[in-house]
Amino acid sequence: MKSEVIVRFPPSPTGYLHIGGARTAIFNWLFAQKMCGKFILRIEDTDAERSSVESIQGIIESLKWLGITWDEGPYFQSDFIQEHLAAARKLIDTGHAYKCFCSIEEIEKKRRAAVEQKITFKYDGTCRNLSSDRIAAKQAAGIPYSIRLKLPATEGAIVFNDIVYGTIEKKYEDLEDFVIVRSNGQPLYLLSNAVDDIRDKVTHIIRGQDGLVNTPKQILIYKSLGAPIPKFAHMSLTLDPQKAKISKRTHGELVAVHFYKEHGFLPWALVNFLVRLGWSTSDSRDIFSKQELIEAFSLEGIGRANSIFDIRKNDPKYFTDPKAISINAHYLRTLPLEEIEPYVREQLEKARIWNPEFKTAKRRWFLDTIDLIRSRFHVTTDFVTRGRAYFDQDYPIDPQALQKNVLKHEKLKEWFPMLAQRLDAINDFTAQETEKTIRAMAEELNIKVGILTNGVRAALTGQPAGPGLFDILIILGKSRVVERLHRAASLFERNLP
Numbered sequence: 001m002k003s004e005v006i007v008r009f010p011p012s013p014t015g016y017l018h019i020g021g022a023r024t025a026i027f028n029w030l031f032a033q034k035m036c037g038k039f040i041l042r043i044e045d046t047d048a049e050r051s052s053v054e055s056i057q058g059i060i061e062s063l064k065w066l067g068i069t070w071d072e073g074p075y076f077q078s079d080f081i082q083e084h085l086a087a088a089r090k091l092i093d094t095g096h097a098y099k100c101f102c103s104i105e106e107i108e109k110k111r112r113a114a115v116e117q118k119i120t121f122k123y124d125g126t127c128r129n130l131s132s133d134r135i136a137a138k139q140a141a142g143i144p145y146s147i148r149l150k151l152p153a154t155e156g157a158i159v160f161n162d163i164v165y166g167t168i169e170k171k172y173e174d175l176e177d178f179v180i181v182r183s184n185g186q187p188l189y190l191l192s193n194a195v196d197d198i199r200d201k202v203t204h205i206i207r208g209q210d211g212l213v214n215t216p217k218q219i220l221i222y223k224s225l226g227a228p229i230p231k232f233a234h235m236s237l238t239l240d241p242q243k244a245k246i247s248k249r250t251h252g253e254l255v256a257v258h259f260y261k262e263h264g265f266l267p268w269a270l271v272n273f274l275v276r277l278g279w280s281t282s283d284s285r286d287i288f289s290k291q292e293l294i295e296a297f298s299l300e301g302i303g304r305a306n307s308i309f310d311i312r313k314n315d316p317k318y319f320t321d322p323k324a325i326s327i328n329a330h331y332l333r334t335l336p337l338e339e340i341e342p343y344v345r346e347q348l349e350k351a352r353i354w355n356p357e358f359k360t361a362k363r364r365w366f367l368d369t370i371d372l373i374r375s376r377f378h379v380t381t382d383f384v385t386r387g388r389a390y391f392d393q394d395y396p397i398d399p400q401a402l403q404k405n406v407l408k409h410e411k412l413k414e415w416f417p418m419l420a421q422r423l424d425a426i427n428d429f430t431a432q433e434t435e436k437t438i439r440a441m442a443e444e445l446n447i448k449v450g451i452l453t454n455g456v457r458a459a460l461t462g463q464p465a466g467p468g469l470f471d472i473l474i475i476l477g478k479s480r481v482v483e484r485l486h487r488a489a490s491l492f493e494r495n496l497p
Contacts, residue, residue: 005037006203009070010044010077010193013055016256017062019309020208020238020246023274027235028206029068030275030297040200041073046081046192062257066267067290072200077192080199084187087195087225088147088180096224097180099145100127101138122176123148147181149220158216163233163299165209170216178217190214194221197230206233206299209306210245233299236278237306246309254311254320263319264379266335266343269328273321277307286323287330329378337367343380344370351384353392369475372467389461390475397491401464405454406491412455413492415445419452420485429478431470438469459488 007028011021032039041063045051060074091097100123107123114121128150130138138145157171180191187195197205205211212234222229238246246255253259260270272288279301288296310321318325332340348354358366373387389395397406406412419441426433438456442449453469460472460481473481 003203005032005035006040006201007032007037007206008040008042008197008200008202010042010196011059012044012047012050013052013059014047014050015055015248016253016258017059018246018248018255019257019274020255021059022062022066022257022270023238023277024207024235025063025068026066026271026275027279027299027302029070030294031204031206031299032071033294034297037203038071039069040075040202041070042075042077042196042200043073044077044189044193046077046186046189048078058258062261065261066257066271075196075200077196080192080196081187083199084192084195085181085185088187088191091149091180091221091224092147094224095150097147097149098128098130098177099135099139100148100177100179101130101143101145102126123178125177128177144183146179146183148177149180149217149224151175151177151220158219160215160219160229160232162212162215163231164236164302164304165212165234168212168215175216180221190217191221194218194225194227198222198225198227202230204231204233204299206235209234209237233302235302236304238277238309239306240309240311243306243308251311251313254313255309260320260324264343264347264381265324265328266331266340266380269331270324272331273324273327276323277309278303278305286327325378332374332377332380337371340370340374340380341367344383347380347384348391351388353384353388355391358391365475372471372475376466386463386466389463393480395462397458397462398464401458401462402491405458405464406488409451409455410492411445412451413489415441415452416455416459416485416488419456420482423473423478423485424482426478429474431468431474434473435470456485459491460484 009021009025009028011017011025017025029039031037041060043056043059045056056074063070088097092099102123106126110124111121127145127148151172155172157169159167159169162168178190179188181187215232215234219229240246240251244250248255257270261267268290272286272293275288275293275297276286279297280303281296281301285296310323312318312320312322345354345358348358355362369390370383373383373390377383377386383391419438422437422441423429423434426437438452439449442452454464457466457469457472458464460476466472476484
């Protein structure tokens with residue numbers, strides 16, 4: 001009988017969830033979904049000095065926002081320290097580990113000697129074969145000790161197959177008897193992580209390529225504890241345009257999941273973008289629905305080459321990777337209005353321009369407005385910047401649009417109120433009737449109709465471009481259009497030299 005696939009995502013709560021961690025969580029989650037398996041969330045919080053409750057909450061909130069659900073957890077590694085120590089004692093009892101009484105100073109002295117001799121330092125096994133009497137004497141003397149895993153004494157190697165990188169071999173002679181418990185009694189990551197995976201019956205470990213170096217050591221721990229060895233898939237790394245690894249320290253909040261939430265990304269758009277960093281299908285598609293992505297996903301689709309996250313820190317046009325913004329814009333244009341509605345509402349509430357009637361009496365108008373203006377938007381924050389005029393009476397006017405489309409034509413100061421009167425006189429305020437009125441006025445004034453339409457657009461919406469003007473007039477409604485055109489004459493007074 002085939003065993004159930006079990007994967008885990010074990011973040012360290014030392015800060016926010018960044019895109020590298022999110023990408024790892026997404027790959028694990030997708031694989032569990034594809035295989036009808038189990039996804040476990042495990043918080044590795046044993047670094048008490050750096051871990052915080054705020055970070056834990058932030059990680060959980062970011063995962064929920066992305067739509068990443070877990071079947072078990074969150075478990076906290078700190079709750080299982082006694083299990084980790086019990087495993088270390090078992091390793092000692094079975095001859096797979098030993099107590100090391102070498103002090104930090106002694107180890108450092110040997111390390112410096114190796115550097116002077118220009119050879120790679122490895123622990124020399126001073127305490128590997130201590131007699132039970134000597135061990136008892138040192139303990140009676142109160143000498144602190146760490147615990148080291150005992151490597152096989154024979155020649156040989158750890159050989160394993162990584163789903164992404166193929167066959168990996170690490171010779172025993174290139175390793176050392178490594179520490180699994182510090183002299184202060186604190187279990188180290190290599191031991192704790194392996195013991196937790198054994199307890200949780202993890203079948204596949206999917207993590208970043210930087211975890212590859214630890215894999216041979218962890219396999220030794222699995223073997224020494226008599227546990228089955230999971231399958232490994234190490235994901236290629238995500239780099240910045242300078243080929244440096246994406247990190248919190250170097251790139252700050254620009255690589256935080258919450259940054260993208262706050263800057264108007266839709267959750268699935270970010271998931272879609274992140275999964276395409278280092279993973280592909282035979283048809284090289286970029287856009288996937290949730291179900292399509294689950295069906296298409298495979299660990300074999302993970303590439304070995306590192307992917308580039310094209311961060312645009314000081315780009316005036318793009319605040320992040322243009323590909324990410326393009327994918328987000330696609331979803332903003334194509335998702336059902338009811339799915340986009342809560343994200344637009346969130347932005348309006350943050351900007352304090354939300355009207356409760358948008359949820360009740362004016363909901364149809366609200367959805368129609370979103371549908372009208374979303375085609376040119378890239379992120380949901382655009383609804384309160386470029387689209388503010390539709391939801392609020394107080395809105396800025398783009399300086400270039402003001403200069404080029406309004407102030408450049410001084411006669412608009414007279415024509416705006418004139419047009420307001422004519423539009424106010426229309427009984428059947430439709431796109432056809434408003435267009436007929438504006439074109440007739442342009443012909444009467446012997447001017448290009450664009451002078452009126454471009455000026456009116458800037459005055460009514462504050463923007464140089466957007467939906468069709470006559471659709472704008474209808475969505476704003478006669479009273480707002482007339483009031484704003486009367487008010488627009490003051491634009492010339494405010495901008496007098």
